[in-house]
Amino acid sequence: MSRYKKQAYLFLQAALCLLLLCCTSAAFAQRHTISGYVRDAQTSENLIGAAVYDALSGQGTTTNSYGFYSLSLNAGDSVALMASYIGYGRQRLSLKLTKDVTYNYALSPNTSLATVEVMASKEEKIEESTRMSTISVPIEQLKAVPALMGEVDVIKTLQLLPGVQSGTEGASGLYVRGGGPDQNLILLDGAPVYNATHLFGFFSVFNADALNHIELVKGGFPARYGGRLSSVLDISMKEGNMHEFHGEGSIGIIASKLTLEGPIKKDTASFIISARRTYLDVLARPFMNKEEGVVGYFFQDFNAKFNYRITSKDRLYLSGYTGLDKFHTRFENNDTYNNSSYYSKETAGLGWGNNMLSLRWNRILNNRLFLNTTATYSRYQFDIDVQNQDRSEENGEVTRESSSRLIYLSNIRDYSIKTDFDYLPSPSHYIRFGSQAIQHQFRPGAIQLTDEIEGDEINDLKQGSKTAAVEASVYIEDDVRLSDKLKMNVGGRLNSFFVDGETYTSLEPRVTARYLVNDRLALKASYAKTSQFIHLLTNSGIGLPTDLWVPATKLVQPQRATQYAFGAAQTLLDGQYEVSVEGYYKTMKGIIEYKEGSDFTTTISNNWETKVTTGKGWAYGAEFFLQKKVGRTSGWVGYTLSWANRQFAELNYGRKFPYRYDRRHDISVVLFHQLPRNWNFSSTWVYGTGNAVTLTESRYIVGAYETVDSYSSRNNYRMRAYHRLDLGFSKIKTKSWGEVVNTFSLYNAYSRQNPFYMYFAGAKDGEKASFRQVALFPIIPSFSKSFKF
Structure with missing residues (x-):
């Protein structure tokens, strides 16, 4: 066998x-x-x-x-x-x-719409739950966090949690416990999201007004989740009001949004639709000199969900998302000198976006067995279109005319079917089991180059690699109470990946245990093996659309990880506070990076497998989290002490080096307070050790013009420490038809010049050659008006 x-x-x-x-x-x-x-x-x-x-x-x-x-x-x-x-x-x-x-x-909600105060109730306490390394953020708290340019952002709020980093200033990436952005399984109603960012990474694709539940899993992964190494972000959309028609929306500095929901047939069917669009392109248009050039950008997204109660035991859900970013430039030049004239026109367009569709049917098979079947479609694509035109005339006659066009396309597409069962035979057992099949199609790049010079046309089409793969898995887990003090979640997941005649399999045991020391204090530990059969080739790490998704192949192995975690959890003061301390150790192998001298441009027309190198990684650290969910004042304090390293045989002379987002200390303080007369106050303060960067140690001049830089090792320096204070104030006004909320916020309230990147500046005007930093965001005030009816 x-x-x-x-x-x-x-x-x-x-x-x-x-x-x-x-x-x-x-x-x-x-x-x-x-x-x-x-x-x-x-x-x-x-x-x-x-x-x-x-x-x-x-x-x-x-x-x-x-x-x-x-x-x-x-x-x-x-x-x-x-x-x-x-x-x-x-x-x-x-x-x-x-x-x-x-x-x-x-x-019934025990709070009015005019407050974000959360009242206490008897829910499963942190020390009673088997799960660890898992955090849920209430939607109302998420909306109250001060936001960059007034845009509420799910992922930026998650970056304030221990063990989660942002990567760079303002970015909506997730770097969880030393992992990369491709190692996060992001699900929207069960459909995977491959690029969760707008505006080149500064905003996420999720519209908070359309969301019902958000849960982040950093470790101790239940067996029902698979396919990624570092985290699971499971997001559920609202289902739509079954009784009454309602709406909400907002008007901000850079974007506006509107959400509508209501019954299609009362108590039987409902809908919710939500749309958002920026108007940066419209606002910038009057200030542009068309003779010098035009630059435009916008993003938009649309969510919809329909919910139909077929019988008391059967329910059908259909949800979808589409999002699009568009960036374009146009520059024209028309020069005339005596009897000669020259005309040129350059246009460039960049577009990227996600399309997702999820169809779910769930049924109560009997009073102990629940079935849910989900079919999903997910597609992420980006394209580049660059065109050039040149024309020269002499005495009214055309002497030269040429044009060229470069089109680049890349995408990943998934079809998936998944069946899950929840079986509850007794209060001591909660069993989940199921299976999933995914059909992937990868198209890392297809390029078409067209040149026409004086009537002679050159048309060069290179399809790049196009790969199909199938991923299949089965799982089972049991949340079992062994005694009054000991409770465990025990399970396993069996995965297979079929690509180009190659078969990869992985058996992934998952165990989490909770031991009650007393009624309020629990000790917890977890062990999880995970596998990932897809990779992300990236130049920047902040989610730019030139990132390429590629599969494991005969030459490139899957990613695999093992994570251990241990900690303690306790509630304080009658359940008003929750505190947890966790330590973790994670090993990773099969991680890929571009080889020295290779990047996105070299993979366009060549086999990407020969342009990458494979290595391994380690991440370990400790996390502290204190949270208050109830009362007029709520919020949390998080602290992370961590190390993250990488090692590749073909990079850095084979020596181990710090991961780009290795951050020794990370602190976040988040506060919400309800003031009198419907005023609310919120604030966040963050501090983080500076990112690791690779800087030259010396520069030599060879010949007349050529310069050569000398590097000692990769990521050999640290940027300045990052810290920032954000403040938010909101005033709620109750109207006969609903409510209006006016929100004023300050991003980077004391205008800290946090480094975005560094560059080398040569000696000039008496100044010595040195490295200098570029700061991206000073203090940024913003105002938004939101409403509900």
């Missing part, structure tokens, strides 16, 4: 034994099951992660990603079943359990 077949056989054998054990234990117990949904009473939105617990026995569970819960308790017992969710009032169901019961909770 081959090694791959043996791995699959052992995995399936263990999974069947686990299911048989759980089914047997449930069969011998005399139990009845209470199941149903927990929803928002005003909108019928599913509440994800709501706590459902029996106040008498202490047994409980949480709702899944569709608001479904199931709890089996002893037959004949009296039950006081409470449902609660942060920001909502509790609801209680009292009965004597003599049969299976279906009950749907409708919780």
Whole structure:
């Protein structure tokens, strides 16, 4: 038996034994099951992660990603079943359990629209949960964080969490526990997002007004997630109000957005649509001198979701996203001298964007078994179009005429089908299992060059490499309570990747354990193996659209990682505060980088596999997180101490070197406070060790003009430390038709000159040659007006 077949056989054998054990234990117990949904009473939105617990026995569970819960308790017992969710009032169901019961909770918000104060409720405490390295950010808190140019940004808020870095000033990249931007699995309603940025990386593609739930997993990955090494960002869109028509939107300095939602058929079907567009191109147009040239840029995105309740047990969801960035330039020159004239025109366009579609059907198969099937389509593409025209005339006659055009296209496209089961045989077991198949198509580059000189045309078309691959996986996990103190999430994932006649497999065990020292303090530990069968070839690391997605091949191995984590979690002062401390150690192999002298331009017409080198990496550190979710004052403090290194045989003489975003210290302080008379205040302060950069140590002049730089090692210097203070003030005005919120914010309030990049400046006008830094953003005030109706 081959090694791959043996791995699959052992995995399936263990999974069947686990299911048989759980089914047997449930069969011998005399139990009845209470199941149903927990929803928002005003909108019928599913509440994800709501706590459902029996106040008498202490047994409980949480709702899944569709608001479904199931709890089996002893037959004949009296039950006081409470449902609660942060920001909502509790609801209680009292009965004597003599049969299976279906009950749907409708919780009412216990805060008005005119406040971001979050009231306490009985939810699953941080020390009770098995999971670690996982953080959920309430949407209302996310919207209250002071934002660059007034644009609320999901990813920039996540960058304020421990273990997460931004990369560079203002960028919307995610660098989690020493990993790269390609190592994050970003899901929007189950569909992968391959480029999550607008405006060359300064804003993310996610419109907060259309979102329902955001969860970031940095380690201790449950087996249901796979395909990436560093993190999972799982984002769910709103489903649309089932009862009433509502809307919200905002008008800002650079962009405006509008969200509409309401019932298609009351209590049966609903919709939500959301659109956003910048008007940088419109605002800049009056200030441009068309004779000197025109530069334009805009981005837009559109979200839509339709929700149909087929029966009390069946529900259908259709959601989609499309986004587009467009950047263009045009320069014209028309010179006349005596009887001669010369005309030239240069235009360049750059466009990139994502298209995603997700179709979900979920069904309650029985009161303990929940099924969800998801089909997704995802496509990311960018294109470059550069055109040149030249014409010379002498005494009114054309003496020379030429034109050229360069077109470059690149994309990645996925079709996926995934089936997930949630099985809850007893309060001591929460079993999830399922499978997924993905059909990838990679097109790292296709270029067409057209030249026409005095009637002679040259047309050179190079398709580049076009590769198809199939990724398949099965998984099973069980969140099992072994005793009152010990709880574990045990699972595994079996992956296969088929490309160009090559087959890669990986068996990935996942274990997380929680041990209660007392009622408020828990010790936690996790172990996870992960694999990634796709790579990102990047020049910059900040998510520019010239990044190329490529698959593992016969020459380029998949990426693989092993991560260990351990820590402690505790609630303080009656659950008002949550504190956690975690340490982690991660090893990575199969990481790729461009070889010296290779970059994006050299991969256009050549085989990219010969332009890269493969290496390994290490990341380790400790994280501290203190969070207050309730009361008039809320927020968090996060601190990360970390190391991240890389090693490639063909780079840096084979020696280990710091990763570009290795950052020893990272601190964030986030504060929200509700002031009297509907005023709200928010602030963030961040500090980080400077990024590692490669700088020349000496420069020589060879011959008359040529200069040669000498480098000692890669990333051998550090930029200045980064720190910044942002402030935000908002005033809420209640109207007869809804509310208006006026928000004023200051980005970089004390105008710290944080380095964006460094360059070498030669000796000039008595100044010595030196390295100088370029700062990108000084203090930036912004104003936005938002509304709800």
